[in-house]
Amino acid sequence: xNTDDLIRSxxxxxxxxxxxALGRRVAxxxxxxxxxxxxxxxAGLGFRPDLSLAMHxxxxxxxxxxxVSLGILAIAATIRLARPEAPPMRWLWxxxxxILLLAGIGLGELADTPTRDWLAMWLGQSWLVxxxxxxxxxxxxxxxxxxxxxxxxxxxxxxxxxxxxxxxGAWAAxxxxxxxxxxxxxxxxxxxxxxxxxxxxxxxxxxxxxxRW
Amino acid sequence: xQQSEDQLRTWxxxxxxxxxxxxxxxxxxxVPMLRSFYRRRLIGAGDDIxxxxxxxxxxxxxxxxxxxxxxxxxxxxxxxxxxRMIDHLRRQRATVPVEALDEILxxxxxxxACAARIDVGRLLSQLSPKQARAIRDxxxxxLSVAEAAEAAHIGESDVKVSVHRGMKALVARIRGARA
Numbered sequence: 001x002n003t004d005d006l007i008r009s010x011x012x013x014x015x016x017x018x019x020x021a022l023g024r025r026v027a028x029x030x031x032x033x034x035x036x037x038x039x040x041x042x043a044g045l046g047f048r049p050d051l052s053l054a055m056h057x058x059x060x061x062x063x064x065x066x067x068v069s070l071g072i073l074a075i076a077a078t079i080r081l082a083r084p085e086a087p088p089m090r091w092l093w094x095x096x097x098x099i100l101l102l103a104g105i106g107l108g109e110l111a112d113t114p115t116r117d118w119l120a121m122w123l124g125q126s127w128l129v130x131x132x133x134x135x136x137x138x139x140x141x142x143x144x145x146x147x148x149x150x151x152x153x154x155x156x157x158x159x160x161x162x163x164x165x166x167x168x169g170a171w172a173a174x175x176x177x178x179x180x181x182x183x184x185x186x187x188x189x190x191x192x193x194x195x196x197x198x199x200x201x202x203x204x205x206x207x208x209x210x211x212r213w
Numbered sequence: 214x215q216q217s218e219d220q221l222r223t224w225x226x227x228x229x230x231x232x233x234x235x236x237x238x239x240x241x242x243x244v245p246m247l248r249s250f251y252r253r254r255l256i257g258a259g260d261d262i263x264x265x266x267x268x269x270x271x272x273x274x275x276x277x278x279x280x281x282x283x284x285x286x287x288x289x290x291x292x293x294x295x296x297r298m299i300d301h302l303r304r305q306r307a308t309v310p311v312e313a314l315d316e317i318l319x320x321x322x323x324x325x326a327c328a329a330r331i332d333v334g335r336l337l338s339q340l341s342p343k344q345a346r347a348i349r350d351x352x353x354x355x356l357s358v359a360e361a362a363e364a365a366h367i368g369e370s371d372v373k374v375s376v377h378r379g380m381k382a383l384v385a386r387i388r389g390a391r392a
Contacts, residue, residue, distance in 0.1 A: 006267050007240040010274045016231035021278040083279050084292035153272065153279040155296040212300070213272070 025148045026079055030171060033144030037137045037175050045133070045179040059183035062105060064174060066188060069098040070196065071170035078145065078167050081160040082152035099193070106185035124182040127191050134195025135202070138165070138172035142203060146210055154211050161207015162200050169199025215354065216242045222286040229277055240270050243290065249355035250294050261301065269297050336383055344379030347372045 018024065041047070054060045073095050080086050113121055124130075145164040154160035173192050182188065216224075221242060227235030247266045255262065272293050280289050333353065337345040343365070350361035351372065362369040 001267070003244055003263060003267055003270070006270060007237060007244075010240060010270065011233050011237035014228055014231060014233040014236045017229040017277050019282075022281070025278060083281065083289070084276075084296060085284075085288045151276060151278050153276040153293055153296070155292055213276075 022082055022152060023079060025151060026075065026082065026145065029144035029146075029148030030075065030141055030167065031144075032147070033141030033168065034171055034175065036140035036144075037172050038178075040137060040140070041175050041179050045176075047178050048181045050181070051178060054181075057183075059185075060177065062102070062185060063177045063180075063188050063192070066098050066102050067170050067174040067177065067192065067196075070095065071167060071174060074163055074167035074170050077163040078160070081154050081156055081163050082149060084153040084155045086154075086156055086159075099189070102185050102189045106189050109185050121184045122186050122190065124184065124187045124191075126180065126182060127187065130176075130180065130182070130187075130191040131195035131198060134169060134173045134176055134192060135198045137176055138168035138195075138199040141168035141171050142199065144168075149211055150213075153213070157208040157211045158204050159207075160211055162204035164207070165203020166196065166200040168203070169196035172196075172199065215246060215349070218285060218287050221290075225277075225280065225286050226282050229280070229282065236274075240273070243270060243273065245354055246290070247294055249353065250291065251298065252355040254298060255301075261305075265294075265297055265301055268301075269294050272297060336386065337379075339386060340379045340382055343367070343371075344375045344382070347375035348379045348383075351376055 048054060073092070077089060077092065080089055109121065110118060142164060145168060149160070149164070173196055176192075176195075182191075221239060224235045224239035224242070228239055244266060247269050248262060251258065251262045251265050255265075258265075273290065276293070280286070337349060340348070346365055347361060350356045350364060351358060356364065358369050358372050362372045365372070367375075
């Protein structure tokens with residue numbers, strides 16, 4: 001096609017772009033995926049029976065603070081990487097803050113616990129399945145973000161995939177908290193982080209293939 | 214003639230507000246910019262240049278949401294153009310591995326390139342209009358001497374002389390500024 005004709009045909013359908021359209025699109029992808037993940041948690045795993053009681057306790061909010069803060073930072077990185085001229089992100093060191101805070105709480109727990117109980121506290125009841133469930137539950141959110149990216153312009157595909165995977169993993173872990181009864185900080189620090197890390201790694205691996213445009 | 218960043222951004226935001234005429238004006242203004250961008254980087258690519266220009270225009274159109282109204286437009290445009298070029302090279306010969314994409318984008322330093330463009334604009338504005346235009350047409354827009362002569366309605370030798378004298382004046386100015 002002749003370039004002038006192309007321009008003419010493109011200019012016939014000029015839909016307005018709302019302010020913050022990029023943020024809205026990313027939010028829509030995450031929320032769409034999160035609804036599926038929430039349904040999977042509710043139907044497949046079941047909410048923890050003591051959920052309303054647990055929501056008054058410290059460990060529940062410790063877990064949510066950890067996963068939500070990772071999730072927010074990951075969304076910010078995803079939005080940056082959805083622009084073609086993604087600037088350097090020096091603020092990513094902030095990811096270390098929730099990790100170090102949780103590690104601090106974990107050290108406090110270890111100090112208060114007799115050494116013979118350390119292993120049981122670290123492994124909890126569900127260490128074998130926790131990372132894999134977080135990874136599996138992150139998939140709907142990751143797919144939602146792949147949908148978001150279809151109208152966006154990532155140019156650093158591996159980094160964009162990793163950020164999307166991190167966001168998907170962190171928000172999947174947040175919803176998984178509604179099921180998971182584990183209470184110790186070192187459990188969350190190890191097995192939740194492993195699941196979230198697996199999601200980010202998977203995103204980095206498949207990003208270049210699924211995000212190409 | 215390349216439009217200014219301000220003009221391009223005005224058209225872009227106009228198009229994003231739904232103004233079809235502004236959008237069309239933007240896309241038309243991008244054509245020569247993109248042609249010279251690809252011509253300088255893909256020597257001997259021939260017909261591929263026009264394909265790349267069109268693909269880039271389509272990307273500018275369909276991926277407008279990734280533009281932030283508060284940021285420089287030209288940096289956004291060239292980031293997309295550079296991505297399309299790397300994708301083109303990979304499709305053709307697979308000489309650029311997917312893994313190296315990040316590094317290439319960083320190493321190419323588009324911000325520096327944009328800054329350099331702005332500096333060039335400032336330098337050229339110190340020359341006579343004829344010299345500035347001759348240099349811009351032949352060295353930035355990528356026109357041949359014959360094309361530049363026709364566009365400016367002057368003789369080919371006039372273009373060559375203008376480029377030569379303009380360059381000499383620029384070199385003198387830069388040396389003077391450094392000394």
